[in-house]
Each structure stands twice: as C-alpha cells, then as structure tokens.
Amino acid sequence: MRIGYSFWGFLGDGVTDTPDGGRSHRRTLIDALIGSGHEIVFLQADRDSDEAATALPYSWEPEGFPEIDALMLEWRWPIQGRNTTPCGTPGHTCDLHRQTDLVDHYTRGGLPTVLWDKDRQLPADDPLRTQPAVVVCEAALHPSPGATSLLFPVADHALDAADPQALAGGDRRWLLTYVGNQYDRDDCFNSYFAPAAGAHADHLVAGKWTETIAWPHIRFIGRVPFARVAELYGQSLTTILLLPHRHLSAGQMTQRLFEAVLAGCLPLCPIEFRSGRSLVPDRLIVSSGAEAATIIGDLAEARHAARADLLAACLEQLELMRVSHQVRTLDEILTSTVVTR
Numbered sequence: 372m373r374i375g376y377s378f379w380g381f382l383g384d385g386v387t388d389t390p391d392g393g394r395s396h397r398r399t400l401i402d403a404l405i406g407s408g409h410e411i412v413f414l415q416a417d418r419d420s421d422e423a424a425t426a427l428p429y430s431w432e433p434e435g436f437p438e439i440d441a442l443m444l445e446w447r448w449p450i451q452g453r454n455t456t457p458c459g460t461p462g463h464t465c466d467l468h469r470q471t472d473l474v475d476h477y478t479r480g481g482l483p484t485v486l487w488d489k490d491r492q493l494p495a496d497d498p499l500r501t502q503p504a505v506v507v508c509e510a511a512l513h514p515s516p517g518a519t520s521l522l523f524p525v526a527d528h529a530l531d532a533a534d535p536q537a538l539a540g541g542d543r544r545w546l547l548t549y550v551g552n553q554y555d556r557d558d559c560f561n562s563y564f565a566p567a568a569g570a571h572a573d574h575l576v577a578g579k580w581t582e583t584i585a586w587p588h589i590r591f592i593g594r595v596p597f598a599r600v601a602e603l604y605g606q607s608l609t610t611i612l613l614l615p616h617r618h619l620s621a622g623q624m625t626q627r628l629f630e631a632v633l634a635g636c637l638p639l640c641p642i643e644f645r646s647g648r649s650l651v652p653d654r655l656i657v658s659s660g661a662e663a664a665t666i667i668g669d670l671a672e673a674r675h676a677a678r679a680d681l682l683a684a685c686l687e688q689l690e691l692m693r694v695s696h697q698v699r700t701l702d703e704i705l706t707s708t709v710v711t712r
Contacts, residue, residue: 372705373410375432375439376401377473379447379466381418383425384597390552390579393445393489394597395626396694399526401429403694407702412437415469433469436476441483441705444470448492478505483708485701487521491617506704512622512646519704524694525629533686538635539679541605546667547574548607548636550600551627553581555615563611563641565589566660571667577603604634609667611639611657622646629692632685637670637678639663650691652684 380391382398401411416433419425447466449455454467478484478499486499487508499505500517508514508521547567553560565586568574575590577599583591595603604610610631612624622645631638640651642658657663670678690696 372440373412373438374404374705375414375437375442375473375477376411376445377414377443377470378445379415379418379464380445381423381597382427382429383419383423385419385423385425387594387596390554392551392626395600395630396523396525397445399694400524400697403524403526403698404701407698412439414442414473415466436473439477439482441485441708442473442477443485443701444473444487446470446486446488446490446493448490474499478502483705485704485708488518489523491515491621491623504708506708508700508704509621510623510625511618512624512649514621519700521697521700522692523624523626523629524697525633525689525692527693527695529629529633530686530689530693533633535679535683535686536675538633538682539675541635543606543608545573545575545603545607546571546671547609547611548577548603549575549610549613550577550595550603550630551613551625552579555617556613557582558616559611559613559619559641560586563639563657563660563663564613567611567663567667570661570664575603600630601634604631604636607631607634607636608670609637609639611663612641612644612651614641614644619643620645622649624650624692629689632682632689635682637681638685639666650688652681652688654681655685 378397380393385391385394405411413429413431417431419427447470449467453462454464456463458465481504484505485508486505489510491509500507507518509518510523511520514520549564568589575592577592577595579594580591612627628638628650637655638651639655639657640647642656647656657666
C-alpha cells in the first residue's frame with residue numbers, strides 16, 4: 372500500500388531544542404513498514420532538511436494531496452501560542468493546520484485512516500472516533516474504549532543483538548538518571564525521583580524542566596542533543612520511568628524504557644503503572660521513592676551477574692514492543708479497513 376504518513380518531528384537526530392521523543396522509534400517503524408512492502412510518503416514539512424540540514428532517503432510532499440491508499444497520522448493537538456496562531460506569526464508551526472487539511476481531504480472523504488494518538492490527547496467524544504474509515508491507536512497496554520494498542524516500537528535487530536552480559540558492564544558514573552521533559556510529570560517526580568535522588572547524590576536530570584524551585588537538591592542539566600541520550604543512559608545504573616497520570620492509568624510506556632535497557636540502564640517502574648509487570652521485572656517495580664532509593668543502593672552493590680540477569684529479564688519483556696509485532700498490527704488494521712471500505 373502507498374501510505375501517506377503525517378508527523379511533526381524528525382527521523383534523524385534533529386535539533387536539540389525540540390520535544391520530539393519520536394526520534395527514538397519513528398524511523399524504526401517507517402523502515403519496518405517499507406521493509407514489509409509498503410511505500411511511504413511524508414505529508415508534513417521535512418524538518419530534517421529544513422532545520423537540521425540532514426538529507427534522508429525518503430519522500431516528502433508537504434503540500435497538496437498525493438494519491439495514497441491510506442493515511443496515518445501521529446495525532447497533533449492544539450498548543451496555544453504555537454500551532455493555533457495565524458500562519459507567519461513568530462513561533463508558529465503549521466502541523467495542526469496541515470493535519471486539519473489532510474483529515475478534511477482524505478479522512479472525511481472515506482480514505483482508510485490510522486490515527487495514532489501517541490500522547491492520548493484525542494477527546495473521548497471526538498467525532499473522528501466514530502468515522503467508519505478511522506482506526507484510533509494508542510501506545511498503551513489498556514487503550515481507550517474502541518482504540519487499538521500500537522506500542523512504541525523497538526527494532527528487532529536491536530533486541531536480537533542485545534547482550535545482557537555486555538550491557539551490564541561499563542563505568543556507571545551516575546546511579547540515577549532521567550532523560551525527558553517535565554510535561555505533566557511533577558507528581559511522579561515528587562513521589563519517586565526526588566526522594567531517591569535525595570538519597571543518592573550521583574544523579575542527574577536531562578530535559579526541559581522549567582519549574583524546578585521545589586527541588587533545589589536535584590541536578591538539572593537542561594536539554595541535551597538526541598545523540599547524547601544513549602550516552603547518558605550508558606553511564607547510568609538506573610532510571611525511573613516518570614509518566615503522566617493519563618499514561619500510568621492506561622499502561623502507556625514511552626520510549627524511555629527501551630532507550631535505557633538497550634544502554635544497560637535498569638528501569639524502575641512506579642507501581643501505579645497499570646500492568647507494569649508486563650514490561651518490567653517484578654524486582655524493578657517500586658511503590659515509593661524510599662523503596663527506589665533502597666533498590667538503587669542494592670543494585671550499586673550487586674554483582675555484575677545479578678545486574679546482567681535483570682537486564683536479560685528486561686530484554687525479554689521488551690518483546691511486546693518489538694517493531695515486527697507493531698507492523699503486523701498495522702497490516703491487520705489497514706487490510707481490514709480497506710476491505711470494509
């Protein structure tokens with residue numbers, strides 16, 4: 372099938388000052404779709420070229436409406452002062468305008484559409500949910516009623532090549548690290564990361580955190596280039612998977628899980644995360660910041676073999692996020708939607 376794919380972000384490393392977490396998995400999914408026989412054309416601006424001066428071997432048609440068999444949207448929502456302003460306004464981005472045009476032209480015209488609501492921002496009563504040609508997907512173990520689970524994908528080859536013995540080695544300069552932005556994570560941060568960091572001075576937080584006065588003891592270093600994410604995790608013993616409540620309650624895990632594990636960094640998961648034991652070993656499920664601090668201390672003293680065993684268990688549970696599984700889900704969705712069109 373020829374799939375028109377709409378996303379606002381990057382396929383390569385992009386630029387530092389951007390909140391695009393999709394860089395860790397978007398190209399993985401695209402390459403797997405192409406590898407399974409689909410043709411992909413991107414329908415938003417080529418930000419890799421426009422902003423990062425990176426030429427990539429894909430096709431873009433950011434204007435007009437090319438012939439496609441199906442539309443796939445990484446769902447965009449209104450962000451005041453950014454994509455809700457008139458075109459040409461300083462700081463304006465056209466992602467929402469372009470998405471609206473795509474939906475009006477393709478989706479409302481009956482074209483099969485996969486709406487991937489990656490941040491769970493689509494209102495429960497949005498009319499698109501009842502359109503016969505639309506399938507809503509969420510990156511959650513327990514998606515909203517009527518939605519389908521499509522998890523953030525990790526590359527098959529990355530899982531197949533991962534060696535827990537090798538991953539458990541190396542110098543772990545930091546006992547605890549978090550890489551990611553503040554957005555809606557204050558509650559989780561207060562409950563887990565802040566107390567654990569208070570017990571372990573060797574910690575850091577990388578990302579956009581603008582309101583930090585409540586945590587004077589935390590080492591915030593600001594945003595880092597995307598290429599540095601794996602490096603930081605590779606220097607860290609543990610991370611804590613900080614998530615907004617809407618993700619905790621739906622069992623929606625971000626890319627932070629496999630970014631950490633594939634760098635040998637052990638992920639501690641809050642007990643509030645629904646069905647957390649499906650993705651993280653029981654030993655790494657924590658019910659408080661104090662418990663997280665204790666586990667981090669124990670892991671710092673643990674033998675190499677014990678950490679390797681935990682990483683092996685983490686890798687085994689990442690099978691749920693394997694990209695070939697996600698492509699199979701998309702193939703089933705697209706096939707059934709085209710057949711019933």
